[in-house]
Amino acid sequence: MTGSSTAAAGRAEAAEPLVTQTADVVVVGAGFSGLYALYRLRKLGLKVVCFEAGDGVGGTWYWNRYPGARVDIESMQYSYSFDDELQQEWRWPEYFSPQADLEAYANHVADRFGLRELIRFGARVDRMRFEERTSRWHVSTQRGDQVTAKYVIAACGALNATNVPDFPGLDSFRGQWYHTSQWPKEDVSFDGKRVGLIGTGSTGIQAAPVVAGSAAHLHVFQRTPAYSLPANNRPLPPDYEHEWKGHYAERRAQMRQSFTATYMPVQQYGSVFDYSPEERARILEQAWASRNGLLMMRTFTDTGKSLEANEILAEFIRGKIRQVVTDPDVAELLCPKTYPVGAKRICMDTGYYETFNRPNVTLVDVRANPVIAITPAGLRTAAAEYDLDIIIFATGFDAVTGSLTRMNVTGAGGIDLRAKWARRPANYLGFMVAGFPNLFMIHGPGSPGVLAQMITTGEWQVDWVASVIEDLDRDGYARIDATPDAEDAWSAEMDEMAGKTLYRFADSWYVGANIPGKPRSFMIYIGGFDQYARRCTQQVRDGYEGFTLARDASPSKLP
Ligand code: N01
Numbered sequence: 001m002t003g004s005s006t007a008a009a010g011r012a013e014a015a016e017p018l019v020t021q022t023a024d025v026v027v028v029g030a031g032f033s034g035l036y037a038l039y040r041l042r043k044l045g046l047k048v049v050c051f052e053a054g055d056g057v058g059g060t061w062y063w064n065r066y067p068g069a070r071v072d073i074e075s076m077q078y079s080y081s082f083d084d085e086l087q088q089e090w091r092w093p094e095y096f097s098p099q100a101d102l103e104a105y106a107n108h109v110a111d112r113f114g115l116r117e118l119i120r121f122g123a124r125v126d127r128m129r130f131e132e133r134t135s136r137w138h139v140s141t142q143r144g145d146q147v148t149a150k151y152v153i154a155a156c157g158a159l160n161a162t163n164v165p166d167f168p169g170l171d172s173f174r175g176q177w178y179h180t181s182q183w184p185k186e187d188v189s190f191d192g193k194r195v196g197l198i199g200t201g202s203t204g205i206q207a208a209p210v211v212a213g214s215a216a217h218l219h220v221f222q223r224t225p226a227y228s229l230p231a232n233n234r235p236l237p238p239d240y241e242h243e244w245k246g247h248y249a250e251r252r253a254q255m256r257q258s259f260t261a262t263y264m265p266v267q268q269y270g271s272v273f274d275y276s277p278e279e280r281a282r283i284l285e286q287a288w289a290s291r292n293g294l295l296m297m298r299t300f301t302d303t304g305k306s307l308e309a310n311e312i313l314a315e316f317i318r319g320k321i322r323q324v325v326t327d328p329d330v331a332e333l334l335c336p337k338t339y340p341v342g343a344k345r346i347c348m349d350t351g352y353y354e355t356f357n358r359p360n361v362t363l364v365d366v367r368a369n370p371v372i373a374i375t376p377a378g379l380r381t382a383a384a385e386y387d388l389d390i391i392i393f394a395t396g397f398d399a400v401t402g403s404l405t406r407m408n409v410t411g412a413g414g415i416d417l418r419a420k421w422a423r424r425p426a427n428y429l430g431f432m433v434a435g436f437p438n439l440f441m442i443h444g445p446g447s448p449g450v451l452a453q454m455i456t457t458g459e460w461q462v463d464w465v466a467s468v469i470e471d472l473d474r475d476g477y478a479r480i481d482a483t484p485d486a487e488d489a490w491s492a493e494m495d496e497m498a499g500k501t502l503y504r505f506a507d508s509w510y511v512g513a514n515i516p517g518k519p520r521s522f523m524i525y526i527g528g529f530d531q532y533a534r535r536c537t538q539q540v541r542d543g544y545e546g547f548t549l550a551r552d553a554s555p556s557k558l559p
Contacts, residue, residue: 017144018120023049025469026139026149028128028407030119031059033442033458034155035106036082038115040466041153049147050115051139053124057116058106059157061099066180066394067188068206069099072231072348073453076244077262080109081252082459088245096233096348120145128152128409130437135478135550137438150478151469154404155442155458158449161402163395163515165198169374177374177391180207188390190215196379196386198371199394200226202347207394209351212361219386220356221366221379224507225336227317228347229296230288256460259528261453264295272300272309284316297342310340310502317341324353330363331356343506345450399509400445400523401425411436412481424521428482428490428546429536431465437481440465445523446490452529460529464536471540477549486546491521498522 027037030052041048054062061069071078075092090105097105110116123141130137140146162181164170170177178188180203195215197204200222212218244251251263258264269275269283287296302309318335325331334353355361369383378388398406401421409417412435420426420435427433430447431440442461443449449457472480503510503522512518525532539545 015120015122017123017141017146018049019144019146021049021147023047023147023149025049025151025153026051026137026147027118027153027155028125028139029059029154029156029160029403030054030057030110030115030121031062031155031157032080032106032455033462034059034153035109035113035115036080036459037153037155037442037462037465038118039082039113040462041469042115042118044466044470046469048118049149050119051123051125051141051145051147052119052121055121056103056107057110057119058103059155060159061102061106063160063181064183064203065099065103065185066178066183066203066207066392067210068208068350069180069183069203070096070206070231070233070350071102072096072202073262075101076236076241077251077255078453078455079105080455080459081248081255083113084248086112087248091241092236094233095236096231125156125407128407128439130411130439132412135437151438151440153440153442153462153465154444155462156403156407158400158403158443158454159397161398161406163397163402164393165371165395166516167371167374169376172376173374173378173391174376175378175389175391177393179393179395180204181397190390192216193389194378194387195219195390195392196221196388197392197394198366198379199396200224201394201396202226202345203396204394205347205349205352207392208361209349209355211392212355212358215390216360218355218361219364219388220361221364221371221381222333223367223370224338224344225334226344226347227314227336227341228349228352229317231348231350232290233350252456255453255456256533257530259530260451261448261456261460261529264298266295266298268298269300271302272312273302280312281316284313288316288320297346304342304502307340307502307505310342314341321353324357326357333363333365339506340502343502343504344508344510396509396514398515398518399512400443400449401512401518402515404441404444409436409439411439421519423519424491425519425523426487426491428487429539430525430532431461431536432480432482432547434482434484434487437479440468446494447525448529448532449524451524451526457529460533464540468540472549477551479550480544481548481550483546483548489546493527494522494525497526501526 024046025041025048027034027050030050056062074095075097123145126142127140136148137152138148162179191214193215194217196219198221205228255261255263287299303313321334322331369381371381373380378386405418415435425445427446430444507513511520511522
């Protein structure tokens with residue numbers, strides 16, 4: 001989404017629309033999970049069509065090409081495991097890959113496995129309708145494709161539906177504006193420009209240092225400060241890569257059996273209260289200097305569970321901010337104090353706090369004085385006017401549910417998904433929504449999503465769906481649906497787990513708090529990927545407990 005004259009990244013190409021075609025499966029989205037779904041389902045001999053709104057593959061790493069975009073999980077792990085030759089041959093130049101390297105990898109995979117021919121680019125799905133009489137999904141796109149399929153796999157991304165706050169006056173702005181997740185492919189020059197950056201989550205924190213490097217002046221409009229740890233990114237040493245490649249098989253297996261689907265050996269020190277302040281500081285300093293700042297969150301066993309323990313970690317991080325930022329008032333404004341560390345997604349940065357020591361950077365507190373309007377010349381807060389040439393919205397997403405609810409999905413009996421999810425995004429096992437038969441979500445609400453490493457968990461989810469499809473087709477079933485009872489039980493389990501964690505103390509996108517009017521519930525399965533995978537496998541083994549399977553196309557029980 002952009003208000004500049006340059007074209008947005010997702011420009012439709014001129015390929016002919018597919019009209020009244022049939023397929024076994026429609027995959028929505030050619031991100032990392034979607035690409036793997038194509039690979040996996042084609043191997044089953046199924047006819048698969050993928051619709052992708054962009055004109056290239058990579059999903060998150062196609063759209064989020066903003067300056068400084070970089071993954072915060074090591075690339076040796078944040079990569080596919082399904083093909084050993086691929087993981088042995090591919091070379092990651094850095095520990096944490098920049099967007100361009102991740103996009104290049106997605107393109108390589110699409111070409112190497114011949115997946116591109118299955119994808120219709122520039123094809124944004126705008127309608128999915130389940131027809132009960134035939135048990136078929138009718139999927140159509142903005143550019144006119146119409147495909148009927150038995151199954152749909154919604155691999156459309158947990159962080160895909162762009163959130164541009166509804167500030168009055170945006171249309172009147174004389175400069176250029178961009179949302180970070182719809183960044184143009186063409187270079188955006190900040191040279192000599194007065195730039196305003198709204199938002200200081202993971203994205204804003206990555207963009208600010210890069211933009212500040214060339215802008216005449218950067219105003220960072222901060223509503224809530226984030227906890228950010230140093231990424232300590234650097235070139236990947238050959239011996240490290242060699243060591244990983246020598247142990248890929250067992251490490252991937254360990255990842256699949258871990259809480260976050262990562263390989264992160266960490267020395268745990270027990271309770272933070274078992275140590276003197278000096279000992280704690282020494283241990284936390286080691287974690288801070290480690291290659292992966294996320295290790296910090298796991299160094300002590302109780303900082304993620306108890307508010308008192310968490311406050312010790314939070315204060316350590318605030319101390320780091322105060323050490324780096326030379327102006328004490330600015331440092332204080334950058335110190336998060338209203339929620340526990342880890343209760344919102346922890347950020348990883350490269351030089352974020354140092355940016356505020358630059359003479360061309362100003363931090364503006366829009367908690368105290370909110371943005372009131374975009375003006376022709378810039379932006380107005382409750383306290384002042386700011387003249388700007390470029391506005392960057394790093395304001396996040398209608399996360400987890402937005403990509404599906406924006407697609408006009410209707411299930412059995414014509415029920416609208418938005419109506420079904422008006423109170424909460426009810427679902428079963430994060431895969432299915434009762435009343436929406438044969439529609440499978442990847443990284444949807446109810447799954448571990450962003451709380452685990454998404455390429456590995458996406459592969460696992462796709463494998464689960466593929467095995468369900470195999471079972472259904474082999475045994476002659478027309479449809480599978482979740483039962484409303486199973487869905488209620490899953491919601492209750494999600495609530496119970498989330499209610500015991502520190503996540504409840506933050507207004508985060510995890511609970512939908514960033515979108516006005518969005519129902520508030522913790523949308524992510526928090527029991528760990530390992531437990532989640534066991535549960536999903538078990539439900540299938542137990543004869544598809546919590547699902548109804550039907551051999552004919554008769555209506556399934558409505559929720
Ligand atoms: O979005 P966010 P994001 N007025 O929602 C502010 C993943 N990710 O794109 O906190 C003023 O976190 C908002 O303020 P507040 C990662 O999972 C990963 O940064 O709501 N400000 C906040 O500061 C991440 O969590 C990577 O008070 C407004 C910011 O905009 C997720 O994507 C990199 C506002 C939005 O932060 C989303 O991150 C990037 C308003 N009206 C992203 N509305 C890596 O792998 C919103 N804000 C490294």
